[in-house]
Amino acid sequence: MPKGYKGFQRGHETFITVDGYKRIAQKLLGNQNALGFVPSIATRLKRSASMKGKNTWMRGRHPAPEAIRKSVEKRSGSGHWNWKGGISPLNYEIRQSKEYITWRHAVYRRDAWQCVVCGVKCGAHNIIAHHFLPFSECKQYRLDTRNGITLCRSCHYRLHHLMNKLLAVPEIRNLVLSYRNDSGA
Ligand SMILES: [Zn+2]
Ligand SMILES: [Zn+2]
Numbered sequence: 001m002p003k004g005y006k007g008f009q010r011g012h013e014t015f016i017t018v019d020g021y022k023r024i025a026q027k028l029l030g031n032q033n034a035l036g037f038v039p040s041i042a043t044r045l046k047r048s049a050s051m052k053g054k055n056t057w058m059r060g061r062h063p064a065p066e067a068i069r070k071s072v073e074k075r076s077g078s079g080h081w082n083w084k085g086g087i088s089p090l091n092y093e094i095r096q097s098k099e100y101i102t103w104r105h106a107v108y109r110r111d112a113w114q115c116v117v118c119g120v121k122c123g124a125h126n127i128i129a130h131h132f133l134p135f136s137e138c139k140q141y142r143l144d145t146r147n148g149i150t151l152c153r154s155c156h157y158r159l160h161h162l163m164n165k166l167l168a169v170p171e172i173r174n175l176v177l178s179y180r181n182d183s184g185a
Helices: 018-029 041-051 065-075 088-095 098-110 153-166 170-177
Strands: 128-131 148-151
Touching (some): 098 128
């Protein structure tokens, strides 16, 4: 990463900095409660053995395909709590636009095509330009290179799980939303 680059910040030094993200990500990687953590084979075998013969809630329950389909339908599309009225085609269009591709490459170039969390040199299929301030909420920062960070796919995946948890904290959610500009594109 270039010297002196501190990531996106505007008076929020501890939360939105590359070092802040790195610290959080490092904690997450060693955290057994984090999503995506896989225990060792020995541990899993032990757990499996201790469950043998016990009744678990799923034992003997095999919902009919029709019931599964119905329950999925209830929770997807307009039935989903976070449904925003079918905006994906628009987002897709923006992400394929010339300006967006230029932004992405500027971010990659600045970070020397390396994941800023784990330092791996990213190939074309293992690279993401992530937005500090969420793409969907903070429209005026979508094409601001200060709001972009280069990540490999697995660090990006972990980071989003973490962000989902962080955004559930009212102070952090409000901080992010304070950057929102609804009059933007
Ligand atoms: Zn990485
Ligand atoms: Zn992202």
